[in-house]
Amino acid sequence: MSLLLGMLMGLVLGLTGAGGSILAVPLLMLGLGWSFAEAAPVALMAVCAAAAFGTAFAWNVTYIRYRAAMLMAAAGALTAPLGLAAAGRMPGETLSLVFAGLLAVVALRLLLQAWRQPAEAAVVRAAVAGNGAEDNGPLCRLHPQTGRLMWTCPCALLISSIGAVTGFLSGLLGVGGGFVIVPALRAATPLSIHSAVATSLMAIALTSAAAVGSALLMGHGVPWRAALPFVGGALLGMVAGRRLAPGLAGPALQAGFAATMLLASAVMAAHALG
Template sequence: MNTLAAAALGLVIGAVLGALGGGGAILTVPALVYLLGETAQEATTSSLVIVGVTAIAGMAGHARSSRVRWGTGAVFGGVGVLAAFAGSIANRHVEQHVLLLGFAALMIAAAVGMLIQSRRGEEPALDDPVDTAPVTGTDLRRPGAAGLVKVVVAGVAVGFLTGFLGVGGGFLIVPALVLAIGMPMPAAVGTSLLVIAVNSAASLVARTGSSHYDWAVITPFTLAAIIASLAGKRAADRLPPTATTRGFAALILVVAAFIAVHTLAG
């Protein structure tokens, strides 16, 4: 039964991933906890596998369009590797209610960021479903000291969040790449998937020997998410991006409120 439920949830979240980019992954942990009965620690571990594999699948498409900057992504991800290890270690030593309240806070921050961005009339931060043209030439300006600091801080923050909460952190990666080093949005989106994959892998390595993997849930969830993300991306071309982003932000706020109330009441 859990296998079928996992596949169904994977389809839903995969469709969101395709329509809005990596931001949809933020719903993975709540789905695993409240709909599939995993503990917070188990859910964050499962989410790392689901998010990491889905990021690799998405990155392949971007790579074919030359929208992945391998060197930049490796450096950004490398900065966060130690932080991902630290986050994974911290994950093992906190109570479930602390993890869930932290996750609710993260969801609220992500939703607020999406709403602010939608008011500026920009595309969803974590994906660019319209622009499929390859990015050619150099994509970096010379970052000053402030730009380098932003990249390092963002890399460390993303790494820790990936390890601690099992999220990809694309809502931090893309703005950092665009604002700090002048990378075009299509390349930033593709490169962010590389960073997510690196941090997810590092976090999983840090959990080796201390985590339980429910493959009957993880496998169908991941496969369904990858398949549905393709359909979701096509559907996104027909939807107004601003309205879609605001609707998703509202959904995140509702889920965050549910998590907070349920955790505090429990």
């Protein structure tokens, strides 16, 4: 069962690239009857594997801003244990409600993006492509000759802050945080959507790995017999989704995915309150 659930998550991620990994926790909770504490570490493992796969693919076809990704990951590695500690002090029902609220917020944002920015809805994390052309950003700027980000103090502080928020959410809720990184990079840097997505993949892979390591060091148990098939299924589903994405990805598919997220949010909230 965990293999099938992992394949479903990977397929959604490969098709939409719109935060499909955020469905890992509700899939494990609703599909296997796990508690939030049991589902979150396994979800993080799947997120890490899927992001690493996407990074490996994106490395050859688009420009990853690896310095920005590593800075975000370093900040996230510091805050992920704080998120884990906070999660350990919160009741499972409360965590489920917080997650359900986050799921609803992300779903609404995706619906708005599908409506207002249909071109960006066709960009999937499993199949990043493009020339990495940049638009003007408000804070972080590109060097006019080298094309690299100019690392001023405000820019470095902003990038590290994005990573810190992402790491805390990874530890607290078992999510990758692409829904934070991509819009934040787009708003505060000159990066194109393709470059922002590719950079987020590397940051998510490193941050999730740090969060999983912190969870293991803090004594969080992982049901390996179910975790490994789930992670393997996620990778298989992602490969299939990436192959299908060019013909299917777009605003209509993203809107349908967002509706599914809203439904999952409602079910999680009902279970937590019931």
